[in-house]
Structure formats: C-alpha cells, structure tokens
Amino acid sequence: MTDAVRTEGLLKRYGPQIAVAGVDLVVPAGSFAGLVGPNGAGKTTTLSMITGLLRPDGGSAEVDGFHVWRDPIAVKARIGVLPEGLRLFERLSGRELLIYNGRLRGIPKADVEERAGELLAVMDLTDAADKLVVDYSTGMRKKIGLAAALLHNPSVLFLDEPFEGVDPVSANTLTDVLQRFTASGSTVIFSSHVMELVERLCDWVSVMSAGHIVAQGALADVRGGRSLNQAFLELVGGSRDNGEGGLTWLGSRPRESQ
Numbered sequence: 489m490t491d492a493v494r495t496e497g498l499l500k501r502y503g504p505q506i507a508v509a510g511v512d513l514v515v516p517a518g519s520f521a522g523l524v525g526p527n528g529a530g531k532t533t534t535l536s537m538i539t540g541l542l543r544p545d546g547g548s549a550e551v552d553g554f555h556v557w558r559d560p561i562a563v564k565a566r567i568g569v570l571p572e573g574l575r576l577f578e579r580l581s582g583r584e585l586l587i588y589n590g591r592l593r594g595i596p597k598a599d600v601e602e603r604a605g606e607l608l609a610v611m612d613l614t615d616a617a618d619k620l621v622v623d624y625s626t627g628m629r630k631k632i633g634l635a636a637a638l639l640h641n642p643s644v645l646f647l648d649e650p651f652e653g654v655d656p657v658s659a660n661t662l663t664d665v666l667q668r669f670t671a672s673g674s675t676v677i678f679s680s681h682v683m684e685l686v687e688r689l690c691d692w693v694s695v696m697s698a699g700h701i702v703a704q705g706a707l708a709d710v711r712g713g714r715s716l717n718q719a720f721l722e723l724v725g726g727s728r729d730n731g732e733g734g735l736t737w738l739g740s741r742p743r744e745s746q
C-alpha cells in the first residue's frame with residue numbers, strides 16, 4: 489500500500505538557521521500518527537512543507553504518492569489541513585464558513601448543506617451555527633476549523649496542535665470524530681506536546697528534535713517498553729542540565745530585619 493506521507497531529505501533554512509535538516513518522514517496509510525518534539529523542533533515547518541504552505545529549500549514530499557510541489561492540485565484535493573494559528577473568515581457564521589469552503593472545493597450545494605449540518609451537529613455547534621466566527625471561543629474555532637478540513641472527505645488530515653486550548657469535553661468530541669475518520673481507512677497526522685494523548689490515540693509516532701527525526705515507527709516500537717513520555721525525554725535529551733546550578737535568586741527572600 490502507498491504511504492500516506494513520505495518525505496525525503498526535506499530541508500528548510502531561515503537565514504543561517506536550519507529549521508528542518510533533511511527529514512525522512514513516513515506515515516503509513518490508515519495510521520493515526522503523532523508528530524512530537526520539543527518547542528522549535530521543526531514540526532510546524534515540516535507540516536507546512538508537506539501541505540504545500542511553505543516551499544522547501546531541498547528534498548521532496550509525497551502525499552498518497554503525489555508529489556506536493558509538482559502535483560499540488562492532486563495533493564490539495566486529497567488533504568485536509570488544520571494549521572497552527574488558523575485564520576478563518578471572521579464575518580461569516582459557522583454554517584456559512586462551511587458552505588463557502590465546500591463550494592470552493594466544488595461540492596454541489598445540496599451536498600455541502602447536508603454535510604455542513606451533520607458536521608455542526610457532531611461538533612456540538614448546531615446552536616452556534618448562525619453565530620459569527622469572530623464570536624467563537626478558542627475551542628469552537630478548533631472545531632469549526634476541523635469541520636472545514638473534513639468537509640471534502642480528505643484521505644489525509646494534517647492537524648497542528650488540534651487540542652491546544654480545547655476543553656476536555658470538546659477534546660473528546662474531536663477525538664471521537666478523528667477515530668471515526670481513521671477507522672474508515674483515512675489517515676490523521678497531528679503534532680502535539682501532550683504525550684499521554686499521543687500514547688492514547690496514535691498507532692504511529694515520529695519524534696523530531698532540532699530539525700531531525702530521531703525516532704519513527706509503530707507506537708510500541710518507539711516506546712520500547714517505556715512510557716512514551718520517558719522515551720521522548722530520553723530521545724530528545726530531556727534529562728540534560730536543567731539549570732539547577734542557576735536561578736539561586738528564585739524564591740529567595742531578604743531576611744526580615746530583627
């Protein structure tokens with residue numbers, strides 16, 4: 489079976505800094521995959537290059553066997569994206585936003601309306617469907633963003649920190665929808681810092697550190713008998729100097745004068 493995502497030597501520089509240093513990311517089709525790594529590891533930059541939002545300085549990326557930069561239309565037809573800091577059309581209502589997105593994707597109006605209604609119901613947004621997006625909360629924005637990314641039934645869904653700022657009830661809703669999506673053979677790739685969540689949801693994990701993939705494979709192989717959190721800390725060097733020698737001033741108070 490074709491991999492859902494395959495990159496070879498993917499590279500991005502920002503001036504003298506190498507943000508992504510030749511990444512070979514592989515995600516088998518049908519996976520619920522987690523992309524994890526410390527702040528600044530290069531996760532967002534990698535996802536942006538794979539989804540055609542940022543041009544790489546080197547290497548290649550394929551989605552469902554289609555080259556992202558040579559065949560962008562085939563790739564864009566197959567992917568759904570919930571990017572970091574998603575910008576939405578704020579002056580549309582949630583329902584209008586979904587219908588507009590669906591029409592842009594070329595889905596017939598009656599089908600878009602039906603799908604939009606179902607997605608709003610599943611995301612628990614029916615009561616807010618006619619409210620302007622500008623008035624949505626952080627969690628509601630994530631949910632309407634995910635609904636927009638699912639509307640055209642993509643085969644691969646990319647989510648950058650989908651659970652950040654989302655309350656546990658909404659996180660549960662998002663999780664249910666994503667599990668239904670992968671159960672039907674589609675692929676989800678999401679970046680996260682929350683190891684417990686990745687461990688609970690994912691069957692495939694790629695670990696990035698300082699622009700490199702430092703481990704990748706089935707969850708059980710990457711964990712290697714440890715918790716994912718422990719494996720992560722060992723892989724990215726979390727036990728290195730934690731600055732215990734500094735910060736002597738922190739928490740110290742001058743003695744009260746006698």
Ligand SMILES: Nc1ncnc2c1ncn2[C@@H]1O[C@H](COP(=O)(O)OP(=O)(O)OP(=O)(O)O)[C@@H](O)[C@H]1O
Pocket residue numbers: 502506507525526527528529530531532533534
């Ligand atoms: N537009 C930019 N200009 C300059 N440097 C950038 C730019 N975008 C990202 N970087 C740098 O590239 C590196 C990788 O950033 P990236 O956002 O991909 O990391 P990340 O793994 O997604 O981090 P986080 O978990 O904090 O979101 C960082 O050092 C960051 O400072």
